[in-house]
Ligand SMILES: Nc1ncnc2c1ncn2[C@@H]1O[C@H](COP(=O)(O)OP(=O)(O)O)[C@@H](O)[C@H]1O
């Protein structure tokens with residue numbers, strides 16, 4: 001059972017994390033959540049990303065954007081690093097999303113096979 | 121679209137993109153009136169009369185990346201195919217109120233879908249926006265107010281992944297109670 005009282009615990013945990021690690025995350029993970037993205041299956045992808053980042057404490061934020069203008073490649077996940085470098089992952093599903101986090105965010109290795117360059 | 125949550129998310133996203141600070145959402149199922157009612161009210165930038173007239177037509181959007189807007193038109197056609205209607209009131213600089221109604225017993229009514237997930241996505245889209253969400257099913261009434269959540273959280277943002285997942289699960293728990 002979830003109750004509002006849980007929030008006190010969540011707050012303490014979140015504050016602890018802020019204390020032990022720098023608040024600046026290494027990566028920004030962005031999901032295309034316009035109508036085209038949602039129709040193509042962005043919902044379970046975004047869900048999976050939030051769950052995995054929560055469970056593994058990955059050093060990234062997960063955010064949304066509108067139409068990226070590449071509707072045929074949706075669901076799209078873009079990963080931005082601290083220097084502004086961008087990697088575009090296409091036709092992402094929940095399983096691929098998990099792999100992308102494990103490789104790109106955890107290991108710092110771009111997962112080439114799911115990038116837009118690999119399918120173009 | 122598969123479920124009601126997705127129709128509503130489209131409308132919420134419009135409110136989010138209109139720079140709203142507060143979005144009020146009511147979802148109500150009243151058996152004795154045989155009515156489903158959904159009200160989305162925002163305090164965003166609003167629409168002038170000309171835009172308002174065209175917003176329900178599927179070829180209306182002020183966006184430049186894509187030529188057709190669909191969010192409002194989808195919900196309108198859902199209402200119309202389920203013996204109801206959709207009414208939008210809007211004032212520039214004040215906000216927009218969308219009221220959708222349809223018949224609960226109509227055979228074409230969509231399933232409710234994942235309302236917790238819908239709220240999680242809306243909150244994540246712009247953490248700074250507050251929500252007052254009410255869910256009514258006959259005598260049952262559940263209220264969710266992000267201002268109350270923020271009070272409990274001190275300075276922790278709502279788009280923290282742990283908080284987002286809690287919000288999703290909490291809302292679903294409350295609106296999927298067995299006794300409903
Ligand atoms: N709540 C709102 N506040 C202000 N403008 C809105 C609102 N909802 C819709 N609009 C306007 O109506 C247009 C059409 O909306 P919609 O049918 O959802 O298509 P889209 O979001 O793809 O543009 C939007 O581009 C916007 O200009």
Ligand SMILES: [Mg+2]
Nearest residue numbers: 130134190191
């Ligand atoms: Mg829209």
